[in-house]
Amino acid sequence: MNLTLKVWRQDGPAAAGRFVMYDATDISPDMSFLEMLDAVNEQLISEGQLPIEFDHDCREGICGTCSLMIDGIPHGPQLSTATCQLHMRKFADGDTITIEPWRAAGFPIVRDLVVDRSAFDRIIEAGGFISVATGSAPDANLMPVPQAAAEAAMDAAACIGCGACVAACPNGAAQLFTAAKVSHLNLLPQGQPERLMRTVNMVDTMEEYFGSCTNIGECTTACPKDISLDFIALMNRDYVRGKVKQRRLTGQRA
Amino acid sequence: MLETRPDTLDSKVPNGTLEEKWTGYLNSMKLVAPTNKRKFKIIVVGTGLAGASAAATFGELGYQVEAFTYHDSARRAHSIAAQGGINAAKNYHSDGDSIYRLFYDTIKGGDYRSREANVYRLAEVSNEIIDQCTAQGVPFAREYGGLLDNRSFGGVQVSRTFYARGQTGQQLLLGSYSALSRQVKLGTVKLHTRAEMLEVVLKDGRAVGVVVRDLTTGEITTHSAHAVVLATGGYSNAYYLSTNAMACNGTAIWRAYRKGAQFANASFTQIHPTCIPASDEFQSKLTLMSESLRNDGRIWVPEKAEDNRPPNQIPESDRDYYLERRYPAFGNLVPRDVASRAAKRQIDQNKGVGPLHNGVYLDFQDAIQRLGRDVIEARYGNLFEMYERITDENPYDVPMRIYPAPHYTMGGLWVDYELMTTVPGLYAIGEANFSDHGANRLGASALMQGLADGYFVIPYTIGNYLADYLNTEPVSTDDPVFHEASAAVRDRLNRFLANNGTRTVDWFHRELGKILIEHCGMARNEAGLEKALSDIPALKEEFYADVKVLGENETLNQSLEKAGRVADFFELGELMCRDALNREESCGGHFREEHQTDDGEALRRDDEFAYVASWEWTGESSDPRLHKEQLEFENVAPTTRSYK
Ligand SMILES: Cc1cc2nc3c(=O)[nH]c(=O)nc-3n(C[C@H](O)[C@H](O)[C@H](O)COP(=O)(O)OP(=O)(O)OC[C@H]3O[C@@H](n4cnc5c(N)ncnc54)[C@H](O)[C@@H]3O)c2cc1C
Numbered sequence: 030m031n032l033t034l035k036v037w038r039q040d041g042p043a044a045a046g047r048f049v050m051y052d053a054t055d056i057s058p059d060m061s062f063l064e065m066l067d068a069v070n071e072q073l074i075s076e077g078q079l080p081i082e083f084d085h086d087c088r089e090g091i092c093g094t095c096s097l098m099i100d101g102i103p104h105g106p107q108l109s110t111a112t113c114q115l116h117m118r119k120f121a122d123g124d125t126i127t128i129e130p131w132r133a134a135g136f137p138i139v140r141d142l143v144v145d146r147s148a149f150d151r152i153i154e155a156g157g158f159i160s161v162a163t164g165s166a167p168d169a170n171l172m173p174v175p176q177a178a179a180e181a182a183m184d185a186a187a188c189i190g191c192g193a194c195v196a197a198c199p200n201g202a203a204q205l206f207t208a209a210k211v212s213h214l215n216l217l218p219q220g221q222p223e224r225l226m227r228t229v230n231m232v233d234t235m236e237e238y239f240g241s242c243t244n245i246g247e248c249t250t251a252c253p254k255d256i257s258l259d260f261i262a263l264m265n266r267d268y269v270r271g272k273v274k275q276r277r278l279t280g281q282r283a
Numbered sequence: 284m285l286e287t288r289p290d291t292l293d294s295k296v297p298n299g300t301l302e303e304k305w306t307g308y309l310n311s312m313k314l315v316a317p318t319n320k321r322k323f324k325i326i327v328v329g330t331g332l333a334g335a336s337a338a339a340t341f342g343e344l345g346y347q348v349e350a351f352t353y354h355d356s357a358r359r360a361h362s363i364a365a366q367g368g369i370n371a372a373k374n375y376h377s378d379g380d381s382i383y384r385l386f387y388d389t390i391k392g393g394d395y396r397s398r399e400a401n402v403y404r405l406a407e408v409s410n411e412i413i414d415q416c417t418a419q420g421v422p423f424a425r426e427y428g429g430l431l432d433n434r435s436f437g438g439v440q441v442s443r444t445f446y447a448r449g450q451t452g453q454q455l456l457l458g459s460y461s462a463l464s465r466q467v468k469l470g471t472v473k474l475h476t477r478a479e480m481l482e483v484v485l486k487d488g489r490a491v492g493v494v495v496r497d498l499t500t501g502e503i504t505t506h507s508a509h510a511v512v513l514a515t516g517g518y519s520n521a522y523y524l525s526t527n528a529m530a531c532n533g534t535a536i537w538r539a540y541r542k543g544a545q546f547a548n549a550s551f552t553q554i555h556p557t558c559i560p561a562s563d564e565f566q567s568k569l570t571l572m573s574e575s576l577r578n579d580g581r582i583w584v585p586e587k588a589e590d591n592r593p594p595n596q597i598p599e600s601d602r603d604y605y606l607e608r609r610y611p612a613f614g615n616l617v618p619r620d621v622a623s624r625a626a627k628r629q630i631d632q633n634k635g636v637g638p639l640h641n642g643v644y645l646d647f648q649d650a651i652q653r654l655g656r657d658v659i660e661a662r663y664g665n666l667f668e669m670y671e672r673i674t675d676e677n678p679y680d681v682p683m684r685i686y687p688a689p690h691y692t693m694g695g696l697w698v699d700y701e702l703m704t705t706v707p708g709l710y711a712i713g714e715a716n717f718s719d720h721g722a723n724r725l726g727a728s729a730l731m732q733g734l735a736d737g738y739f740v741i742p743y744t745i746g747n748y749l750a751d752y753l754n755t756e757p758v759s760t761d762d763p764v765f766h767e768a769s770a771a772v773r774d775r776l777n778r779f780l781a782n783n784g785t786r787t788v789d790w791f792h793r794e795l796g797k798i799l800i801e802h803c804g805m806a807r808n809e810a811g812l813e814k815a816l817s818d819i820p821a822l823k824e825e826f827y828a829d830v831k832v833l834g835e836n837e838t839l840n841q842s843l844e845k846a847g848r849v850a851d852f853f854e855l856g857e858l859m860c861r862d863a864l865n866r867e868e869s870c871g872g873h874f875r876e877e878h879q880t881d882d883g884e885a886l887r888r889d890d891e892f893a894y895v896a897s898w899e900w901t902g903e904s905s906d907p908r909l910h911k912e913q914l915e916f917e918n919v920a921p922t923t924r925s926y927k
Pocket residue numbers: 328329330331332333334351352353354359360361362363364365366367368369451452478479480481514515516517526527528531532534535571690691712713714715726727728729730731733
């Protein structure tokens with residue numbers, strides 16, 4: 030197939046960006062979207078033009094590195110699919126495809142299609158852990174975990190941290206990511222001791238970097254792992270409880 | 284000819300019986316007092332399972348840690364892609380498992396080419412890993428009663444594999460990443476992301492620091508410490524097409540090799556039997572389908588060569604279920620190396636299936652009829668979906684096509700019992716070292732080894748080295764050794780950028796991959812390896828003359844990153860071939876065609892080759908020097924692996 034690509038090029042964080050048109054010729058429908066870009070890049074290099082920089086690593090939908098806005102949709106048209114798992118057979122010969130980076134205030138552009146998602150790490154550092162030093166853990170079967178709880182925690186833990194939720198949100202909010210991370214730990218018995226403190230610290234940090242959630246729900250549609258909006262509700266509930274509890278701890282009334 | 288010096292490698296295996304060694308070591312090693320730990324600085328390169336677990340634990344103990352990863356976040360690393368699970372000798376299901384059995388299976392699975400003492404320790408600490416990860420919140424699969432579930436994996440007869448759906452590696456990595464993040468917040472670990480280590484710095488023969496390039500700004504910085512730990516993963520990407528993540532590379536360990544750290548068993552690579560075959564020349568990587576599929580899928584090819592009928596039109600009588608036929612006892616569940624070679628044999632006989640004739644069938648029809656579609660969907664639904672996404676074929680109706688692909692490298696930097704390389708103060712952990720898997724790794728044992736090394740071995744053994752340097756400062760980064768190392772790094776980068784060539788880095792990488800898979804892949808022979816040993820240097824020369832890398836150093840430049848990695852793959856690929864040529868026997872994943880039984884099975888030669896081949900770099904224009912670490916089997920008598 031032959032395609033026209035309209036690609037966002039930007040030389041650096043401070044540079045002005047622009048769209049540039051490229052031809053992608055002789056593309057096999059069995060190629061993945063990123064293999065198509067590889068082919069275009071090889072062509073560009075041999076013509077002496079700078080290749081398009083884009084993030085990727087595992088190419089099997091698990092590492093969360095790939096991050097392209099394809100025709101205005103994070104990770105492109107196929108639901109529940111990360112960019113690296115999208116194949117060209119989902120497009121038609123002759124299509125023009127617009128490719129942009131994630132666009133969100135919390136994710137500054139590094140170059141071309143590559144953005145800086147380190148704000149996600151700040152959220153985890155604020156509380157996305159269970160404080161248990163190596164070697165201090167009791168036998169793993171000492172604390173049974175109801176199967177349903179383990180499964181629900183796993184549903185949340187499946188988040189790959191790609192940032193599609195933020196890119197999809199008109200407010201650039203990171204509620205779905207944060208809720209997935211909070212819920213993974215808060216749903217497990219092991220996560221209870223730090224539950225409320227964790228939630229408050231992570232949410233407060235999130236708010237330093239990202240916009241506010243107005244319950245639009247674009248995030249869950251864009252999520253390649255189908256993380257559910259329910260987790261946001263769980264997080265909000267724990268956040269309120271945590272705030273109340275902390276005020277009590279500081280001697281104030283709820 | 285290769286010059287062989289008498290063995291100068293000291294594996295530092297403690298005295299005592301197997302069961303006493305690790306405890307004895309812990310009781311007698313030098314300690315660093317808790318209040319003194321903060322006086323030591325440790326550099327950890329790599330934050331996959333091995334590196335993140337080590338860095339987090341060092342931080343908890345009170346050491347000052349500086350950690351580096353070329354990923355944009357420590358949440359990501361190749362480790363995240365591991366699907367199947369992690370082994371431990373918990374014996375939660377009372378099926379007779381024990382530390383000894385896990386040890387025994389690993390030694391046997393590795394075809395008697397690993398060190399008994401290390402493997403026994405691995406089995407010993409395996410249980411603590413499960414405790415630690417569970418406490419961290421890793422959502423392992425549970426039974427209805429709430430206790431941990433297990434499954435069996437990769438040709439062993441007990442259920443000892445813990446798993447979190449098909450995403451075990453992801454969940455374990457998120458666990459160690461969370462522990463690491465806690466330390467980052469506490470300030471014990473300084474984490475540098477998008478930072479690639481390009482050189483190890485030595486002074487007076489000891490490792491004292493690293494040179495790092497910031498991948499977004501191109502800035503070259505130097506960092507010093509009392510010890511350096513490499514946790515930089517494996518090098519399967521030398522083959523170009525592999526199941527590894529795109530960025531996996533051998534640069535860190537190769538740079539260490541060139542500074543004097545010996546490289547062991549370079550040719551021991553694992554080719555995994557169940558990957559989706561390539562669909563065209565532009566394919567960038569191969570996707571692994573979990574080995575668990577072999578529990579219910581039946582592998583076959585058409586009986587006759589070049590039979591192009593669609594699979595459902597090939598009657599039973601015209602099919603060859605070759606694994607079931609050749610290996611009636613294990614059938615489709617033979618170990619990876621055996622399954623891979625058998626598939627290659629079929630394809631070499633022109634029985635390959637699919638548009639490019641590069642696959643064999645993995646068929647679920649019988650299982651669906653026997654168990655019902657629901658059961659198969661519950662077991663493998665995710666995998667079937669992944670397969671369909673990639674191939675556009677529905678495995679419920681049409682058999683899957685699979686083919687072997689490079690997957691894991693058992694070889695790596697030589698390390699002693701303390702996980703120290705031959706350079707004092709330089710350690711290697713995880714897939715980057717050669718230590719525990721011999722000539723073939725068992726399924727679900729790499730995650731175990733990475734976390735054993737990081738959480739439960741190196742946090743102790745490093746103290747035994749550091750204790751001697753109490754109250755010494757790390758070497759200053761103003762020292763000439765740092766200036767020289769960073770100048771060398773700059774020169775290398777500039778050389779690529781200044782080259783006015785015509786071909787892309789990827790082109791060269793693909794060509795190298797073709798040589799390696801052809802001559803140093805599933806089957807190797809003297810003539811082929813000799814050919815590779817002349818083709819690779821020629822291609823390398825062409826690479827330096829003709830590679831084209833655009834752009835500049837002072838910005839994100841992925842072609843420049845790749846150029847350095849591919850340059851190192853040439854040299855590493857050459858060592859792989861040299862190592863394969865030297866090892867005139869067949870063992871595990873290493874199959875020398877000259878050494879097979881009458882019916883085509885691997886023929887090990889314990890009398891001559893029961894050793895670790897450890898290579899020392901001797902300079903740009905001379906051959907590496909071979910050192911042998913003789914392997915002693917005091918507890919397990921080597922036997923011929925038979926899966927018939
Ligand atoms: C598809 C797949 C499935 C697998 N499934 C299983 C399984 O089910 N069970 C099992 O036990 N094993 C499995 N394995 C193997 C296992 O995943 C790996 O062996 C293991 O995760 C390696 O961990 P590691 O920490 O050693 O290295 P990695 O996870 O590869 O981490 C390497 C780290 O080093 C960093 N790094 C590398 N070089 C540099 C440098 N020069 N400068 C800075 N940073 C650097 C990287 O950024 C990264 O952080 C699987 C492997 C694959 C490919």
